[in-house]
Amino acid sequence: MVIMNNAQLQGQDYDSIYPPDGVSLQPFLHQVSGRAIMMCLNETTVCKPLNFREYYFYQSLPTDILQYTPQYKGVVNVNIEETKDGTIALTAFPSHNDENDQIDKKEENSQLSLSKITTTNKNNKNVSNDSCKRLITQVHSAGERSSRKRIRLKRTGSLCIERSDGSLDNDIEKSTQKPRFNPWTLKVYKEGLTRHLHSTNKVVQKCILLENVASRFKCPCILDLKMGTRVHGDFDDDAKRQRHLEKCAKSTTQSLGVRLAGMQVYRHESGTFLCRNKYFGRSLTVEGFGKTLREFFYNGYKMRIDLIQPIINNLRSLIKKLNKLPSYRFYSSSLLVMYDGMSEDVQNCGSDKISEKSNKDFSTKASDQDETLSSREDDDNIQSTENEEIVSGSESVDVRMIDFAKSTHGNMDASIIHKGPDKGYIFGLESLIEVLNNIIIEDLQ
Structure with missing residues (x-):
């Protein structure tokens, strides 16, 4: 410096x-x-x-x-x-x-x-x-x-x-x-x-x-997910390693290989963002994680079920690519899932026919679940085909890997070389796909 x-x-x-x-x-x-x-x-x-x-x-x-x-x-x-x-x-x-x-x-x-x-x-x-x-x-x-x-x-x-x-x-x-x-x-x-x-x-x-991967979105809805079953880096000291292990054990990191690190969703009916932060994410159970992801696709009027399959396609494509990368580890990195809360089809959603189930599910939750930015000041409370040519930045959604401060591969660290692909990260992607598929299934019932 x-x-x-x-x-x-x-x-x-x-x-x-x-x-x-x-x-x-x-x-x-x-x-x-x-x-x-x-x-x-x-x-x-x-x-x-x-x-x-x-x-x-x-x-x-x-x-x-x-x-x-x-x-x-x-x-x-x-x-x-x-x-x-x-x-x-x-x-x-x-x-x-x-x-x-x-x-x-x-x-x-x-x-x-x-x-x-x-x-x-x-x-x-x-x-x-x-x-x-x-x-x-x-x-x-x-x-x-x-x-x-x-x-x-x-x-x-x-x-x-x-x-x-x-x-x-x-x-x-x-x-x-x-x-x-x-x-x-x-x-x-x-x-x-x-x-x-x-x-x-x-x-x-x-x-x-x-x-700036969010730059093409007018009102970016962003899901930041801490990926993998392990968060500490190869060279973290014992005290830091123990702290991370405890956080993982108490959150969905251990059970799902993924936990919520942050989120914002644009709500059309109020013109505000619903925000969640890492403290909220650490408190989620497996069931709570699924409900929060469902919340991510609700825009105040209807569920954006149309966005979920393109995201799943990207995740499956990413799994294939990561399986081809032996020795790479993405410890403590995040995955961003994004879409535009102000796309043309959403702007016209007031006149669209809204599914009765989606409307019923969320209309009663709005008063006690929807917290706008002004009410998130307290840190502790804030917050199917596979195509190898799928492009991450598709028209409707985007999926990106970020934050590589603890990442490694065989040509970076001579003393510690990991074998095979990052199974913990891949497990997190597979869990995420399962949760997203469940949201689609629930909406069809």
């Missing part, structure tokens, strides 16, 4: 200390899980703090699963500082080649055998700093012509929106009743930036750029 000179940052205007190629970052407003701050470089690119292992894993992804992972776009430096008006500015700059060659590895495990890493994914391997710089330059140029509002965090921890005239709207958190803000996003954003502010040094955080 590169340390900036504090004297350089104090008492200066936000725009004056940056070279002209910097890009102001915005929060990714549809983050449903995770502790790392996710920021948007532009509408199609997110920025995530660099984890050494994940950085190299993205560069060694096998081509077989590229369609089920976000596109890797390179590395940037992100300046974090407080401005004169008391808000926090995050600005991305291109990372230079010599900096990437010296990525700090002192906190990483020495077992990571970088010299052995081979990259079958030529697209990720060939992502250059020049291409990353071109992307930032393009975003910077577009930003000069953009009237998009910026979200700012104050030292007090409150969030505000910068209006087009430069003034600040301090009522952003009151607007969590609106569909665009997820409480988990605000929680992670505030806590993460507050930690940086309490640091004695103002830092430049290295981040990786990834495809």
